[in-house]
Amino acid sequence: MRYETVIGLEVHCELATDSKIFCSCSAHSYGAEPNSHVCPACCGMPGMLPVVNKRVVDYGMKAGLMLNCHINRVTTFDKKSYYYPDLPAAYQTTQWFAPVAVNGLVEIETSKGKKNVRIKQIHMEEDAGKLVHDIREDTTHVDFNRTSVPLIEIVSQPDLSSAEEVEAYLERLKTLLRYARVAECEMAHGTMRCDVNLSVRPEGSDKLGVRTEMKNMNSIEAIKRAIEYETSRHIDAIENGTEVLVQETRRWDDIKGKSYAMRSKETAGDYRYFPDPNVMPVVIDDKWFDEISESLPEFPEVKRERYMSEYGLSEYDSEQLAKSIALCECFEDAYSVCGSAKDAANWMLSEVMSNLNARQMTYDMLTLNGKALGELITLVVDGKVGRANAKKILNAMFDDASVSPAEYAEKNGFVISNDTGLMDSVIKTMVAADPKAVADYKSGKEKAIMAIYGKCMKELKGNCDPQTLRTKLIEYINSL
Amino acid sequence: MYTVKFDTDAKLKVVADSMILTTDSETNAGSKMLKGYKSLLESEALLKLKAAGYGLCGKTPVGEFAIDLLGETSVDGAYTKDGALMLASADAVKTGDADIALVLDVNGSVRRGTAQSGLISVKPTYGTVSRYGTVPVACSGETVSLIGKTAEDCKNALSVISGHDDKDGTSLSDELCKSALSCGSVKRIAVLKSMTEGADSCVKAKIDAFVNALKENGIEACEIDDTVIVKSRAAWNILMSAELCNNVSRYDGVKYGYRTENFTNLDELYTNSRTEAFGQLLKTAILFGSDTLSTENYMKVYDKALRVRRVVLEAFNKIFGEFDAVLMPACSKMVYTEKDTENKFLSYTENLYTAPASITGLPAVVACGVQLVGKAFSEGALLDTVNAVCKEGK
Ligand SMILES: [Zn+2]
Numbered sequence: 001m002r003y004e005t006v007i008g009l010e011v012h013c014e015l016a017t018d019s020k021i022f023c024s025c026s027a028h029s030y031g032a033e034p035n036s037h038v039c040p041a042c043c044g045m046p047g048m049l050p051v052v053n054k055r056v057v058d059y060g061m062k063a064g065l066m067l068n069c070h071i072n073r074v075t076t077f078d079k080k081s082y083y084y085p086d087l088p089a090a091y092q093t094t095q096w097f098a099p100v101a102v103n104g105l106v107e108i109e110t111s112k113g114k115k116n117v118r119i120k121q122i123h124m125e126e127d128a129g130k131l132v133h134d135i136r137e138d139t140t141h142v143d144f145n146r147t148s149v150p151l152i153e154i155v156s157q158p159d160l161s162s163a164e165e166v167e168a169y170l171e172r173l174k175t176l177l178r179y180a181r182v183a184e185c186e187m188a189h190g191t192m193r194c195d196v197n198l199s200v201r202p203e204g205s206d207k208l209g210v211r212t213e214m215k216n217m218n219s220i221e222a223i224k225r226a227i228e229y230e231t232s233r234h235i236d237a238i239e240n241g242t243e244v245l246v247q248e249t250r251r252w253d254d255i256k257g258k259s260y261a262m263r264s265k266e267t268a269g270d271y272r273y274f275p276d277p278n279v280m281p282v283v284i285d286d287k288w289f290d291e292i293s294e295s296l297p298e299f300p301e302v303k304r305e306r307y308m309s310e311y312g313l314s315e316y317d318s319e320q321l322a323k324s325i326a327l328c329e330c331f332e333d334a335y336s337v338c339g340s341a342k343d344a345a346n347w348m349l350s351e352v353m354s355n356l357n358a359r360q361m362t363y364d365m366l367t368l369n370g371k372a373l374g375e376l377i378t379l380v381v382d383g384k385v386g387r388a389n390a391k392k393i394l395n396a397m398f399d400d401a402s403v404s405p406a407e408y409a410e411k412n413g414f415v416i417s418n419d420t421g422l423m424d425s426v427i428k429t430m431v432a433a434d435p436k437a438v439a440d441y442k443s444g445k446e447k448a449i450m451a452i453y454g455k456c457m458k459e460l461k462g463n464c465d466p467q468t469l470r471t472k473l474i475e476y477i478n479s480l
Numbered sequence: 481m482y483t484v485k486f487d488t489d490a491k492l493k494v495v496a497d498s499m500i501l502t503t504d505s506e507t508n509a510g511s512k513m514l515k516g517y518k519s520l521l522e523s524e525a526l527l528k529l530k531a532a533g534y535g536l537c538g539k540t541p542v543g544e545f546a547i548d549l550l551g552e553t554s555v556d557g558a559y560t561k562d563g564a565l566m567l568a569s570a571d572a573v574k575t576g577d578a579d580i581a582l583v584l585d586v587n588g589s590v591r592r593g594t595a596q597s598g599l600i601s602v603k604p605t606y607g608t609v610s611r612y613g614t615v616p617v618a619c620s621g622e623t624v625s626l627i628g629k630t631a632e633d634c635k636n637a638l639s640v641i642s643g644h645d646d647k648d649g650t651s652l653s654d655e656l657c658k659s660a661l662s663c664g665s666v667k668r669i670a671v672l673k674s675m676t677e678g679a680d681s682c683v684k685a686k687i688d689a690f691v692n693a694l695k696e697n698g699i700e701a702c703e704i705d706d707t708v709i710v711k712s713r714a715a716w717n718i719l720m721s722a723e724l725c726n727n728v729s730r731y732d733g734v735k736y737g738y739r740t741e742n743f744t745n746l747d748e749l750y751t752n753s754r755t756e757a758f759g760q761l762l763k764t765a766i767l768f769g770s771d772t773l774s775t776e777n778y779m780k781v782y783d784k785a786l787r788v789r790r791v792v793l794e795a796f797n798k799i800f801g802e803f804d805a806v807l808m809p810a811c812s813k814m815v816y817t818e819k820d821t822e823n824k825f826l827s828y829t830e831n832l833y834t835a836p837a838s839i840t841g842l843p844a845v846v847a848c849g850v851q852l853v854g855k856a857f858s859e860g861a862l863l864d865t866v867n868a869v870c871k872e873g874k
């Protein structure tokens with residue numbers, strides 16, 4: 001018999017807000033000293049009251065709209081109770097009764113073509129802390145830096161049927177959420193986490209099989225391995241009766257390549273959800289809703305198409321730029337100043353890219369001022385700054401976003417002088433110093449002139465228009 | 481009478497009960513769990529009083545998480561005089577140690593204690609005084625309240641602590657908070673017959689005396705019947721216990737507070753710390769509250785209690801169409817003896833009288849041994865009325 005796998009995902013993404021969801025502690029503590037980003041509120045101490053960070057709701061709405069969801073105009077927060085030492089108040093504030101976004105749709109593309117994945121809901125919640133096990137001391141320490149960092153949980157319908165589709169779906173979520181600049185979605189940093197609900201049924205059947213939930217996958221590769229393992233475990237159980245499948249939560253061990261049932265104690269229990277009386281319902285009025293809708297970026301496909309049709313860029317260049325909203329915004333800003341989409345794209349894909357690479361920065365980390373880049377491009381096109389010096393200026397702009405290309409060029413003597421007298425005298429000196437090259441040139445070896453050209457350029461510190469220098473040099477030699 | 485006593489030269493002295501968090505002294509919420517606990521933050525209301533020149537003269541004990549009758553479950557011991565249970569914070573005012581007591585009214589012990597001491601207390605409209613820096617128990621209804629010798633003392637202190645606070649998400653706008661303090665006159669009062677029926681003769685006499693005093697002052701008092709408001713108690717007990725269960729879950733022996741010495745693993749650490757540190761009434765409330773929130777009971781019990789809350793408020797508002805305030809007892813008798821505390825759960829029935837204002841968030845003023853529950857934002861008018869009517873304490 002042929003089987004099909006039915007998969008639904010619960011994806012947690014850390015929202016990229018500056019502060020935590022209910023207090024003003026910094027939400028960015030990756031790699032920070034344990035318990036250095038905490039206060040009595042996010043440590044669950046008595047007397048502190050939660051105050052909703054409006055930015056979190058902004059981001060929750062943005063995520064919902066990017067995933068084509070309906071936004072609940074009155075959204076509420078609820079308490080979920082359970083005991084664990086990384087949960088300081090013994091409850092997590094989450095959204096149970098009225099999540100911010102529901103009924104969405106995400107289009108994915110795999111080798112089998114395009115497919116829609118339905119989104120059941122997106123809810124906002126606070127993260128828990130982290131337990132750090134110290135093997136030497138045989139003790140466990142608690143780090144609350146991560147408690148109350150805002151998360152969204154994106155719950156899909158069971159519309160996925162293979163590891164390939166799951167990968168495409170996760171990549172799509174990552175792209176869309178990064179485009180809206182609401183989340184980093186980096187599994188390696190723990191800013192994207194994923195639980196997999198999986199069941200298996202005979203192909204064509206409309207009845208769902210026994211569902212298991214898998215946790216603890218730390219990379220897309222691990223998720224794919226876990227899905228493949230779990231699928232064959234289910235089929236084995238159905239076909240060969242190797243075991244009886246039960247609805248349970250299982251932990252994936254990527255090193256052993258196996259999933260294990262978690263102790264029932266770890267999963268059993270009633271979360272006793274109820275509305276948090278300390279957090280008033282959040283009412284999203286039209287003004288707020290419109291503000292958020294209008295702030296959303298175009299989808300990547302739309303940008304790619306527009307770059308080709310409107311700006312006349314190649315498909316490859318458009319595709320490259322559309323990979324990251326940071327590249328797109330920088331490119332569009334540069335273009336708006338320099339007026340040439342081709343020049344702006346060339347600079348983005350050559351010089352800007354190589355600067356990013358040299359600094360080991362991801363595309364999304366680009367903070368270069370696009371308008372300033374446009375000014376720089378204009379300086380080069382107008383022949384006011386040589387290309388080599390322009391690269392030096394760009395380097396400075398990467399280090400300091402406030403650098404003005406024109407001022408920097410001026411200050412560092414990079415402005416091409418119109419003083420042809422200086423150019424003439426340099427040409428004269430350099431030609432006189434290399435009679436052999438002149439003789440070679442005159443005897444027909446045209447390339448021989450390049451040595452003299454290089455020396456002139458160096459003497460002029462690059463501050464001349466290459467074409468003018470070349471022309472003047474040839475004229476001078478020919479006049480000898 | 482005190483957990484901690486301070487010397488203060490301030491002209492106006494305030495005593496705070498042990499639900500009001502302070503950074504320089506112990507706040508134990510009446511529980512062994514928090515014995516010796518010093519907060520990292522201080523109550524917003526207390527900070528405002530201090531800024532206005534009030535000096536903190538002491539901290540008074542409360543019953544464990546302030547849900548008992550009159551402090552009898554306190555880790556610091558019950559406070560009694562001549563065999564009668566007393567509310568320590570009220571007695572600090574009565575004896576003249578303090579001009580005002582800053583307290584958290586969770587389950588009515590504040591109003592019972594005030595009524596029995598012949599003092600005046602005000603439980604302001606929910607949301608007009610910041611709850612920041614108070615030990616959370618039943619967040620949807622508990623209110624920072626004041627006890628004083630005169631209505632004027634209460635009103636003066638209330639004008640200091642009332643106001644919007646960004647640190648409390650349920651805090652109302654300054655404009656609304658201010659409106660609650662405006663002067664006003666109460667012309668017609670409804671006497672809730674269904675509430676007085678179960679009270680003893682001393683209480684009934686207090687109600688009668690108050691009605692007479694009202695009439696002497698030209699205020700109309702009519703007996704009315706109501707079958708909804710008396711249902712507040714059952715719903716309040718559900719909501720209070722559920723929220724309490726959730727709020728006291730944080731005391732698990734891991735980070736602060738009492739930790740058992742008797743454990744070999746995490747489950748035992750949790751269970752034994754809580755078993756050893758919590759008293760019987762609290763444990764019962766936790767179990768009851770936990771049960772009402774279970775998946776099985778949520779809709780049947782908890783959600784229904786939320787709906788009752790709305791219905792009770794509607795019943796009040798209907799009465800307020802005709803009347804300015806509702807008169808009812810604050811307790812069933814004027815003295816509780818230690819014999820009364822043999823019934824460990826008396827506070828879960830005695831709160832019949834205090835639950836209506838707690839569940840609705842309406843303002844309540846206790847004076848002359850009785851309780852007036854008014855329209856939202858009418859505490860200023862209620863205090864003015866008792867100031868005119870009440871001869872006690874003057
Ligand atoms: Zn914090």
